[in-house]
Amino acid sequence: MSASKKTEVKEVKKTATKAPAKTTATKAERTKMEIRLTGSGGQGVILATIILAEAGVEAGKFVAQSQAYGPEARGGSCKAEVIIDEKPIGFTKVEKPTFFMALTQKALDQYAPGLSKHCIVLLDSSLETPECLLANKVYKAPILESAIKEVGKAMTANIVAVGAINAILNLVSDEDLHTAVMSHVPKGTEELNEKALKVGMKLIKK
Amino acid sequence: MGKTVLMQGNEAVVEGAIAAGMRFYAGYPITPSTEIAEQSAVRLPQVGGKFIQMEDEISSMAATIGASAAGVKAMTASSGPGFSLKQENLGYACITEIPCVVVDVQRSGPSTGLPTSPSQADVMQAKWGTHGDHPVIALSPSSVRETYDLIIRAFNLSEKYRTPVIFLMDEIVGHLREGIEIPDPKDLEIINRPVKKFAKQNGLPYHVEEGEWVPTMLPFGQGQRYHITGLAHGESGFPTNDNATAGKLVRRLIDKVEKNYDDIVQCEEVMCDDADVVVVCFGGTARAAQSAIEQAREKGIKAGMFRPITVWPFPGRELEKLSKKVKKIVVAEHNDGQILLEVQRVVKNNCKVDFVGKIDGSVLTPPVILSKIEEE
Amino acid sequence: MASELIDKYMRPEHLPHIWCPGCGNGIIMRDVAQAIENLGLDHDKVVIVSGIGCSSRAAGYMDFNTIHTTHGRAIAFATGIKLANPELNVIVLAGDGDISAIGGNHLIHAARRNIGITVVVFNNNIYGMTGGQYSPTTPRGEKGTTAPYGNIDRSFDIAGLAYGAGASFAARGSAYHVQQTISYIQQGISHKGFSIIDVAAICPTYYGRKNKKGSAVDMMKYQRDNAVMQDKAVTMTAEELKGKVIIGVLAQVNYPEFTKEYQKIIDRLGREAEERERK
Numbered sequence: 001m002s003a004s005k006k007t008e009v010k011e012v013k014k015t016a017t018k019a020p021a022k023t024t025a026t027k028a029e030r031t032k033m034e035i036r037l038t039g040s041g042g043q044g045v046i047l048a049t050i051i052l053a054e055a056g057v058e059a060g061k062f063v064a065q066s067q068a069y070g071p072e073a074r075g076g077s078c079k080a081e082v083i084i085d086e087k088p089i090g091f092t093k094v095e096k097p098t099f100f101m102a103l104t105q106k107a108l109d110q111y112a113p114g115l116s117k118h119c120i121v122l123l124d125s126s127l128e129t130p131e132c133l134l135a136n137k138v139y140k141a142p143i144l145e146s147a148i149k150e151v152g153k154a155m156t157a158n159i160v161a162v163g164a165i166n167a168i169l170n171l172v173s174d175e176d177l178h179t180a181v182m183s184h185v186p187k188g189t190e191e192l193n194e195k196a197l198k199v200g201m202k203l204i205k206k
Numbered sequence: 207m208g209k210t211v212l213m214q215g216n217e218a219v220v221e222g223a224i225a226a227g228m229r230f231y232a233g234y235p236i237t238p239s240t241e242i243a244e245q246s247a248v249r250l251p252q253v254g255g256k257f258i259q260m261e262d263e264i265s266s267m268a269a270t271i272g273a274s275a276a277g278v279k280a281m282t283a284s285s286g287p288g289f290s291l292k293q294e295n296l297g298y299a300c301i302t303e304i305p306c307v308v309v310d311v312q313r314s315g316p317s318t319g320l321p322t323s324p325s326q327a328d329v330m331q332a333k334w335g336t337h338g339d340h341p342v343i344a345l346s347p348s349s350v351r352e353t354y355d356l357i358i359r360a361f362n363l364s365e366k367y368r369t370p371v372i373f374l375m376d377e378i379v380g381h382l383r384e385g386i387e388i389p390d391p392k393d394l395e396i397i398n399r400p401v402k403k404f405a406k407q408n409g410l411p412y413h414v415e416e417g418e419w420v421p422t423m424l425p426f427g428q429g430q431r432y433h434i435t436g437l438a439h440g441e442s443g444f445p446t447n448d449n450a451t452a453g454k455l456v457r458r459l460i461d462k463v464e465k466n467y468d469d470i471v472q473c474e475e476v477m478c479d480d481a482d483v484v485v486v487c488f489g490g491t492a493r494a495a496q497s498a499i500e501q502a503r504e505k506g507i508k509a510g511m512f513r514p515i516t517v518w519p520f521p522g523r524e525l526e527k528l529s530k531k532v533k534k535i536v537v538a539e540h541n542d543g544q545i546l547l548e549v550q551r552v553v554k555n556n557c558k559v560d561f562v563g564k565i566d567g568s569v570l571t572p573p574v575i576l577s578k579i580e581e582e
Numbered sequence: 583m584a585s586e587l588i589d590k591y592m593r594p595e596h597l598p599h600i601w602c603p604g605c606g607n608g609i610i611m612r613d614v615a616q617a618i619e620n621l622g623l624d625h626d627k628v629v630i631v632s633g634i635g636c637s638s639r640a641a642g643y644m645d646f647n648t649i650h651t652t653h654g655r656a657i658a659f660a661t662g663i664k665l666a667n668p669e670l671n672v673i674v675l676a677g678d679g680d681i682s683a684i685g686g687n688h689l690i691h692a693a694r695r696n697i698g699i700t701v702v703v704f705n706n707n708i709y710g711m712t713g714g715q716y717s718p719t720t721p722r723g724e725k726g727t728t729a730p731y732g733n734i735d736r737s738f739d740i741a742g743l744a745y746g747a748g749a750s751f752a753a754r755g756s757a758y759h760v761q762q763t764i765s766y767i768q769q770g771i772s773h774k775g776f777s778i779i780d781v782a783a784i785c786p787t788y789y790g791r792k793n794k795k796g797s798a799v800d801m802m803k804y805q806r807d808n809a810v811m812q813d814k815a816v817t818m819t820a821e822e823l824k825g826k827v828i829i830g831v832l833a834q835v836n837y838p839e840f841t842k843e844y845q846k847i848i849d850r851l852g853r854e855a856e857e858r859e860r861k
Contacts, residue, residue: 050212053212053385054212056385057210057211057385061385062384062385063212063384063385064382064383064384065212065382065383065384066381066382066383067381068322069322089384090494090496090497090500091493091496091498091571091572092378092490092493093571095571095572229666230662230666232661251844251847252851252855254848254852256666256844258661258662260661261690261691262687264655265655265657265658265687265688265691266658268651268655268658268661268662269658269659269662269665271651271659271662272649272658272659272661272662272663272666274662275649275659275662276663276666276667276670277666278666280666294652295655298652408593408645425667426649426667426670427629427647427667427669430626431646431647431648432647432648433593433641433642433648433649434648434650435641435642435650436650436651436652437650444596445642445650
């Protein structure tokens with residue numbers, strides 16, 4: 001226990017030498033989901049990625065969730081990301097989004113140029129699709145409007161979005177998603193958010 | 207092993223610290239470390255511990271040391287500007303040998319810089335930030351799970367060697383959420399400071415037993431009275447102007463860390479056995495480097511990664527050995543070349559040393575590191 | 583009596599102290615010891631915390647758990663000690679520069695928090711350790727080595743400042759008024775909350791010489807002859823109070839004490855956890 005001069009205990013160094021991951025890497029590319037959600041601060045896109053990450057954990061997958069934001073608590077542009085993979089995740093930031101969502105025109109215009117044609121895109125219906133958007137698959141859904149009109153609270157837009165995203169991507173089971181949402185919403189708002197989740201799922205026609 | 211839970215790096219600091227026995231936290235809000243204060247405020251009173259939001263960073267460091275002198279494992283956390291303010295009292299903890307853990311979630315500087323952007327530019331500050339010659343132990347995690355384990359180790363080293371331990375995080379890991387399995391508390395090794403009463407009242411609180419590196423410690427209020435001072439002191443704990451006594455103290459403070467290299471220093475080598483090129487990096491940068499070396503391997507380049515887990519003391523012995531086997535080392539860090547200086551000092555002419563850094567607040571990406579690996 | 587007090591509460595092996603002949607610090611240090619003796623505090627449960635400066639050396643001479651910290655930060659260290667172990671009687675000994683200049687922020691916030699520590703200020707109106715620079719309590723017009731043409735700053739009333747910031751006990755004593763000062767320190771230590779006793783010290787070596795105040799004896803006589811009790815002082819004008827040494831309890835109020843309030847949170851959370859388990 002003491003820092004003794006005599007007992008120099010050499011702790012075993014953590015020397016993880018992994019075999020080259022040649023074959024698994026190509027396979028991993030197919031299963032790796034790189035999700036980027038954008039909007040303005042206060043819309044809850046960070047929480048949306050946290051819920052998706054939580055659902056990923058529930059489903060037994062590796063996840064890495066992070067965000068970038070400006071100094072404003074409300075109104076500034078906000079980018080949140082989550083990577084969901086079958087194998088341990090190296091770089092924790094999204095490089096080539098496989099899924100992108102924008103809730104504001106400003107965020108869409110900012111990030112659209114970096115998206116490949118393979119990226120699946122979900123836009124709020126109120127947004128205008130910029131010409132530079134190459135994505136083959138673009139969903140438009142009234143996320144913000146549904147939150148206000150169908151759910152009855154604008155602030156549930158992020159949960160509506162979560163429902164829609166999972167309906168598009170089939171990331172996790174509805175049950176895992178429900179558990180994840182419930183563990184992250186304030187007490188007393190469970191019913192409201194449950195409704196928001198259902199509304200979101202229905203926005204995407206299977 | 208328990209259930210896997212989604213946890214943020216900053217939260218893992220608090221959960222790991224509580225598992226290590228932290229029962230006191232003093233802090234001041236600052237991005238990107240604020241979640242550590244917030245989580246401590248929630249969690250500590252639940253386990254009978256104390257949280258206090260102090261009036262500034264200086265007093266946070268002071269209160270942390272005070273609590274530890276009263277016998278409670280204590281921690282404070284901050285980021286660049288606040289870490290600068292903590293430096294004087296950090297030196298006080300060094301010379302008085304009061305254990306504590308100081309977390310620095312690095313952000314882009316200098317000064318206020320880019321508060322929400324990652325950086326690793328406090329490496330040299332962690333070593334030389336407080337004035338005077340002094341020992342430094344600084345640990346840097348590269349995942350949320352490692353954050354949990356390593357903060358426990360930070361407390362253990364701090365208690366064992368009676369020295370402040372710097373937990374050098376970065377925004378990448380601090381704000382990253384990953385799924386982690388929380389270990390069973392029964393499986394954890396927890397080290398507590400060597401507590402022992404002195405031979406007599408007002409005895410020799412800084413007397414070091416033959417064969418030991420640090421004196422035993424009796425918290426305030428436990429039946430023996432003694433003096434603690436930031437002035438140079440002998441084993442009585444009282445100030446002295448005697449050069450020999452002062453020199454002996456500083457020598458021991460440095461040696462208790464440097465001479466226990468094998469016990470303290472940790473590093474990780476990934477795919478280094480057959481590597482021609484090795485990326486040297488620490489903390490959050492290792493995540494990009496991991497992807498970069500995997501991509502290099504796919505291209506047929508034998509790449510590996512060497513990661514200091516203890517940034518200080520720097521794992522120079524291990525790196526020196528490695529540098530004799532490889533053709534090139536690429537140092538990757540979110541600064542303008544700080545660990546680079548240590549690498550150059552250690553590697554000398556054994557192999558080529560290249561550098562790739564970031565000073566604009568953006569994140570080093572795998573392709574950027576990969577292109578450095580590929581460069582002739 | 584004095585020698586008994588020294589045997590019981592001082593560390594004779596570390597005496598004589600470093601203070602100049604005629605310095606008021608020794609008297610105030612003795613006042614603190616006498617107050618502790620009068621209160622019958624458990625020797626081992628008293629922690630003396632000091633910062634940097636002449637008066638801060640007192641910690642080393644007093645036979646308690648003593649900690650001589652960094653300049654200005656004694657109250658912050660004391661806050662950590664008190665919160666970690668509220669059983670301890672934590673007493674801060676500090677100079678005027680230490681407590682109201684570099685440590686001013688900690689003073690007002692500890693007062694605001696009303697954490698149960700006692701601060702005794704050795705207020706000699708000058709930076710003595712560094713050789714006589716003007717301090718926040720140097721009166722306007724007086725000299726220091728860094729105010730060679732006379733100080734143009736207004737001076738702080740430390741007890742008033744602390745009271746204004748929320749201290750629940752504030753008093754003023756002087757090196758001359760030993761019995762009163764001992765009583766105020768006693769009251770401060772017994773008080774449940776943040777207490778401060780601002781004691782007018784004397785520094786014949788720097789402040790006295792720089793400002794032609796005469797010998798140490800002259801400076802003590804000045805305190806004797808110019809003392810005004812707090813009750814009377816409140817009826818006097820600022821002009822009338824110029825140059826006076828105010829003595830007495832400025833304020834004593836009951837506010838909730840910080841560490842007790844924190845313990846209530848811990849207890850409440852504990853009860854709630856128990857209830858949850860029972861369910």
